[in-house]
Amino acid sequence: xxxxxxxxxxxxxxxxxxxxxxxxxxxxxxxxxxxxxxxxxxxxxxxxxxxxxxxxxxxxxxxxxxxxxxxxxxxxxxxxxxxxxxxxxxxxxxxxxxxxxxxxxxxxxxxxxxxxxxxxxxxxxxxxxxxxxxxxxxxxxxxxxxxxxxxxxxxxxxxxxxxxxxxxxxxxxxxxxxxxxxxxxxxxxxxxxxxxxxxxxxxxxxxxxxxxxxxxxxxxxxxxxxxxxxxxxxxxxxxxxxxxxxxxxxxxxxxxxxxxxxxxxxxxxxxxxxxxxxxxxxxxxxxxxxxxxxxxxxxxxxxxxxxxxxxxxxxxxxxxxxxxxxxxxxxxxxxxxxxxxxxxxxxxxxx
Numbered sequence: 001x002x003x004x005x006x007x008x009x010x011x012x013x014x015x016x017x018x019x020x021x022x023x024x025x026x027x028x029x030x031x032x033x034x035x036x037x038x039x040x041x042x043x044x045x046x047x048x049x050x051x052x053x054x055x056x057x058x059x060x061x062x063x064x065x066x067x068x069x070x071x072x073x074x075x076x077x078x079x080x081x082x083x084x085x086x087x088x089x090x091x092x093x094x095x096x097x098x099x100x101x102x103x104x105x106x107x108x109x110x111x112x113x114x115x116x117x118x119x120x121x122x123x124x125x126x127x128x129x130x131x132x133x134x135x136x137x138x139x140x141x142x143x144x145x146x147x148x149x150x151x152x153x154x155x156x157x158x159x160x161x162x163x164x165x166x167x168x169x170x171x172x173x174x175x176x177x178x179x180x181x182x183x184x185x186x187x188x189x190x191x192x193x194x195x196x197x198x199x200x201x202x203x204x205x206x207x208x209x210x211x212x213x214x215x216x217x218x219x220x221x222x223x224x225x226x227x228x229x230x231x232x233x234x235x236x237x238x239x240x241x242x243x244x245x246x247x248x249x250x251x252x253x254x255x256x257x258x259x260x261x262x263x264x265x266x267x268x269x270x271x272x273x274x275x276x277x278x279x280x281x282x283x284x285x286x287x288x289x290x291x292x293x294x295x296x297x298x299x300x301x302x303x304x305x306x307x308x309x310x311x312x313x314x315x316x317x318x319x320x321x322x323x324x325x326x327x328x329x330x331x332x333x334x335x336x337x338x339x340x341x342x343x344x345x346x347x348x349x350x351x
Contacts, residue, residue, distance in 0.1 A: 135328065
């Protein structure tokens with residue numbers, strides 16, 4: 001019998017953890033020493049971020065054993081902060097991406113509004129161990145430590161999205177039904193980086209389309225992608241993830257090796273500005289992880305058949321990246337000072 005079913009039949013939390021970590025939990029957990037978010041001024045402030053704090057408590061409760069579950073509660077804290085930010089901006093007649101706020105914006109737009117606000121504060125800095133560190137420096141330091149598995153997640157949903165977008169016969173489907181076959185992660189990526197999607201489609205996408213086919217997912221009845229060559233599929237996903245890492249660290253990357261200089265230029269993508277860089281990190285990675293885990297359309301990461309040490313490392317990293325983002329959101333809402341952002345450098349040591 002599957003070990004997961006054995007645990008489910010006679011549930012016991014300790015046995016569940018033993019199965020997950022193969023009785024080696026102390027070798028894997030690293031968030032027991034995480035520096036917590038707290039502001040001393042909240043003690044005497046009746047308007048402290050109450051909702052944020054309640055979900056943050058639940059998030060910390062899940063640590064250190066389950067950073068994946070902790071991230072779900074962490075995102076609730078993040079959500080409450082950027083919703084407040086949105087309402088303040090809406091109440092003063094401001095805009096998102098140059099478009100007037102009209103009150104009909106969804107979570108994606110609200111998140112982008114927060115990202116816009118963070119981008120205006122990238123040079124704000126604090127002192128840590130005698131040196132100056134800016135918000136931009138903090139983000140770059142975290143991105144430099146991003147595990148390749150986290151970027152394989154992005155590469156995977158981009159390539160699968162391209163496959164469904166290109167291979168699904170949309171004839172007879174209205175526009176809304178067409179959208180249901182594409183993941184929100186892919187549609188968000190495509191709307192944010194349409195030029196980059198075109199480049200990936202002309203390079204990695206062509207090779208991926210040659211070896212993949214569509215099928216119905218028996219677990220959730222959605223359209224899924226399978227491949228006739230698993231080794232090649234893995235190599236393509238890994239290579240694209242590696243190129244994403246180069247793009248994030250250098251802000252520029254070529255998505256196809258070629259001796260032709262003209263072709264190199266054609267397949268080279270550069271972030272136009274800091275907004276795009278932040279959108280990739282916090283929207284196309286962090287928010288995409290949230291959407292994947294929150295909607296329940298895929299297996300629980302820690303209980304899945306593919307769970308391994310690499311998955312633990314990636315989940316730990318994603319949690320800390322989300323924790324970093326929450327401190328930025330609180331800073332934008334004047335709930336933390338720049339100096340209190342220094343806790344993120346302490347947590348960086350846990351990666």
